Amino acid sequence: MTTPKEFRHQLRELFDSQQLAVLATDAGGRPYASLVAFAATDDLTRLIFATTRATRKFANIQENPHVSLLIDSRSNQVSDFRDAVAVTAMGSAAEVSSDDWSPLRDRYLKRHPHLKSFVDAPSCALLRMNVAQYYLVSRFQNVTAWEISP
Amino acid sequence: MNLICELDDIRPGDETRVGGKAVALARMAADAMAVPDAICLTIEAYQWFVRETGLQGRILLELNRKVFEEMRWEEIWDTALRIRHRFLHTPLPESLRAAILAPIRERFSGRAVVVRSSAPGEDAAGSSFAGLHDSFVNIQGLDSILDHIRLVWASLWSDRALLYRRELGLSTTESAMGVVVQAVVAGEVSGVAFGVSPSDPSQAVVEAVYGLNQGLVDGDVAPDAWILGREDGAVITHRPARRENAMRPMTETRGGGVHLVPLTEKERSLPPLSPEKVSMVFDLVRAAEKHFGVPQDVEWTFRDDRLFILQSRPVTAGAGADDSRAWYLSQHRSFENLKALARRVKEELLPKMQETAQEMASMDLSGFTDRELASEIGRRRTVYSEWKQVYWDEFIPLAHGIRLFGQVYNEAVQPEDPFAFVDLLKGTDMLSLRRNRMIREMAGMIRADDGLAADLASGELPAGGPFAAAFDRFMDRFGTTAWGSGVVQDRDRVIRMLLSLARLPEEGLHDAAPRRTEDMEASFLECFSGEARVQAREMLAVGRESYRLRDDDNIYLGRIEGHMRTAVEIGRRRLAAPHPGGDPEGRGLLTAALKEDDTGVPAPPAGGTAGTDDRDPSLKARQIVGQPAGPGLVRGRARIISGPDDLFDFQAGEILVCDAVDPNMTFLVPLAAGVVERRGGMLIHGAIIAREYGLPCVTGVPEAVQRIATGDEITVDGYLGIVIRHFALA
Structure with missing residues (x-):
């Protein structure tokens, strides 16, 4: 079995290789999925993404902060069943507070420099997700869980 | 598309188009050497087949269930069997069939052929892997030829080829196989x-x-x-x-x-x-x-x-003559060879083993002088290590009889489940099932008789009566059997086991699944006629013999080991006791005899300690992929069994989780709701017994006893070979 160190390494490798993640929010009892550009903090305890305040996902998070994020490395080939990994993160999301805003914004823009004007627009909200658990799926069906202590 | 070609069309350097064997034949034909009439299917035909039918994806999934390096040979064989089965079950797409059928019909209608593998690189100078892929001799009839073409394709993924996957450069997305269809020259x-x-x-x-x-x-x-x-x-x-x-x-x-x-x-x-x-x-x-x-x-x-x-x-010197894979390859036996081996095992070796154990059991070692005991210990060690050698040299190769039968059965009957053939083999009455029945009977007597239970609990065995008789009979047959870690299943342990079993309700016990193999046997044999039916019947007999032995041999060998250990134990106790006025030379000999290294006794099964340094409670396995070894789905409480003492804590309805099911654990299996085992394979002891009782079973679960803990709530998915651990979210 992988050690926590290897596990974190696998997560970092995946997060470095992917720009986009699928975000699931609660639309009044019904799941709602959307694609977001994401970044992770170095310690992997927080995931960052941005959205304009008028979006449905932003409204959903305001109502219920519990969210899930899926990050995967599929390439749309049959070999995905062997090579692709997928990580499901579970946790709660909220708009980044003014204390954290500057380091998290820098972190996010380092990953997605082309989104600078988007993130800096007054209508855009920067969100951070505090991760409670990660599930890593590899080789199609092997699943390992990592509980993040608060 | 170029799916089929004549020897004339093949040029030197065409190995990647038609495979090495076809190129060699074409070159010899071009040089006016007498080669039999032949045509070749290009590797494009293979590629088209696996792409069009989706087989490529299935092969990929089969081969990547687990990290290859974590798979045992048994699992590799199972994997190869499943892939072969997929090829058998995947008909040629109509367009492909039409394209290759016409030239084959034109050339070979009414003639017997050899269908040979021709893999690219297979016979390249310096890397000859002769025999890793299959060829079939004397194939008659167009349908049969087409069937055997698929079997040759499947042999690209034979267990032997998978062992040499690195040398062969096997890749699920790139590798392909050419086929030579050649007239049989039935020479004198x-x-x-x-x-x-x-x-x-x-x-x-x-x-x-x-x-x-x-x-x-x-x-x-x-x-x-x-x-x-x-x-x-x-x-x-x-x-x-x-x-x-x-x-x-x-x-x-x-x-x-x-x-x-x-x-x-x-x-x-x-x-x-x-x-x-x-x-x-x-x-x-x-x-x-x-x-x-x-x-x-x-x-x-x-x-x-x-x-x-x-x-x-x-x-060449032959594939892998210098590593352990050669040993595995040597386990492939022809049917004739297996037939002779099965006879020898049944008629000579097993009776001799039984005789040896009985002779040891009949000796009263307490009456031996130190000197005699020392020499008896030495003798038993030698006898045990000799039988252990026989086990490796003769019993393990016989297991190939099961595999050979499996292939023949699958080809003939083409069942949905590639392991259905096991049901046809298990009609034989295995020792471990007989032992379980005896245990159950004795537990029933204890359950019905509080006085007996109390006597046994205080260490008293009744002097006469039905229980004492049953107990003696049991000890005579199955007592003194060594546990994998070297603990002997002696009198006290058997009583403890019976008492704990008697405390459990009778209803919790599974019965060995009833068997209805007559129909199965008949429909298998009906696939053959004439001489081939005679051969099929013999193969079934050899398969059954191998299957039964696969389980029984552990018990036979365990008994001899048990007697060896009993003698050692008596020697130790004697040395520990005071011995005024004894024979000092005898003592010396006994001390020396006990010092000798225990020959080839396996190390204790790995407990929950391996790799604990890196273990972190925040990281948990949630779903672990192993091998599907007994169909069924069950959710329940896990119980880890890693030593003889764990046996007595087992509760009915728990899921047995262990490194490897030891024959001494099998009495628990009828109590269990499912079986999970680290050691992988469909034909290992645990899987065979689980199948007998109709229990969901997953084998080949990496680090099973480390990743799962007693008390865990787990699901055993015996259909897909997955174990799922349930835990609440924080």
Whole structure:
């Protein structure tokens, strides 16, 4: 079995290789999925993404902060069943507070420099997700869980 | 698309288009050497087939269930069987069928053929992997030819090929297989020839048998051998064989096949080759060498005095002669070889083992002097290690009988479940099931009799009556059996086990699944006619013998080990006790006997300690992929069994999780709701017993006893081979 160190390494490798993640929010009892550009903090305890305040996902998070994020490395080939990994993160999301805003914004823009004007627009909200658990799926069906202590 | 081609169309360097064997045949044909009439399916045909039918994805999933390095040979064999089964179950798409059928019909309608593998790189100089892929001899009828083409394709993923996957460069997305369909030349005499002898570079070798050379290649027919000077071809020695049989085509069977037929008196007395013909074969192998530039290993046959070359490849020392994989390859036995082995095991070895154990049981070691005991300990160690060797040399290879039967069954019946054949084998009454029945009976007596339970709990065994009789009978048959870690299942342990079993309700016990194999057997045999049916019946018998032995042998060997350990234990106790006025020399001998290393006793099963340094409670396995070994789905509480003492805590309805099911654990299986095991395979003890009781079973679960803990809520998915641990979210 992988050690926590290897596990974190696998997560970092995946997060470095992917720009986009699928975000699931609660639309009044019904799941709602959307694609977001994401970044992770170095310690992997927080995931960052941005959205304009008028979006449905932003409204959903305001109502219920519990969210899930899926990050995967599929390439749309049959070999995905062997090579692709997928990580499901579970946790709660909220708009980044003014204390954290500057380091998290820098972190996010380092990953997605082309989104600078988007993130800096007054209508855009920067969100951070505090991760409670990660599930890593590899080789199609092997699943390992990592509980993040608060 | 170029799916099928003539030998004339093949050019040197076409290995990647048609495979090595086809190119070699084409080159010899172009050089006017006598090769049988043949056509070749290109590797494009293979690629089209696996792409169009989605097989490529299935192969990929099968091969990547687990990290290859974590798979045991047994699991690799199971994987190869499942892939082969997928090929059997995937018909040729109509367009592909039409494209290849016409040329085959035109050429071979009404003729028997050999369907040979021709993998790219297979026979390249210096990397000969002869025998890793399959070829089929004497195949008749268009449908049968098409079926065997799929089997040859499947053998790209044979267990042998998978072992050499790195050397072969096997890749699920890139690898492909060409096929040669070649007329059978049913020669009167056939054989092989080596341009250079593997044991002496100044010599060449010619080997010859009557009939087809299938018998020689498989080792079922001993050949006459001639050693010749490599330069001048002069015969140095001729080693005649004990000529008995010849492998010949089956004539009265639809679909073809080959079988052993006794030789005539005349054939027995005459070498299969005259001196002139030996020279002709020598000239042929030298011509092939000149042609290909390196010494060749050729298969040839004489028909009506005409010498045909069937195939030619570079001489090598053989695949992997220098590593443990060679041992695995040597476990592949031909049917004739297995038949003889099964007979020997059943009629000679098992009775002898039983006799040995009984003789040891009948000795009263307490009456032995120190000197006698010392020599008895030494003797038992030797006897045990000799039987252990027999176990490896003769019992384990016999397990191949199960595999061989499995292949034959799957080809004939084509069932949905590639392991359905196991049901046909398990009709035999295994020792461990008999033992479980006896245990259950005794537990029932205790359950019904509080007085008896109390007596036993206080260490008293009743002097007479039905329980005492049953107990004696049990100890006589199954007592004194060693546990994997070296603990002997002695009197006290058996009583403890019975008491804990008696505390559990009778209803919690599973019965061994009822068997209805008569229909299954009949429909299997109906797939064959004539001589082939006789052979199928024999294969079933050998398969059953292998299956039963697969389980029983552990018990037989465990008993001898148990008696060896009992003697050691008595010696230890004696040395620990005061011994005024004893024989000092005898003591010395006893001390020396006990010091000797226990021969080949396995290390205790890994407990929950391995790799704990890196363990972190925040990281948990949620879903672990192993091998599906017993169909069914169950959710329950896990109980880890890693030593004899864990046995007594087992509760009915728990899921048994262990490193490897030891024969001494099997009495728990009828109590369990499911079985999870680290050791992988469909045909291992745990899987066989779980299947007998109809329990969901997953084997080959990496680090099962480390990743799962007693008390965990788990689901055993025996259909897909997955174990899921349930835990609440924080």
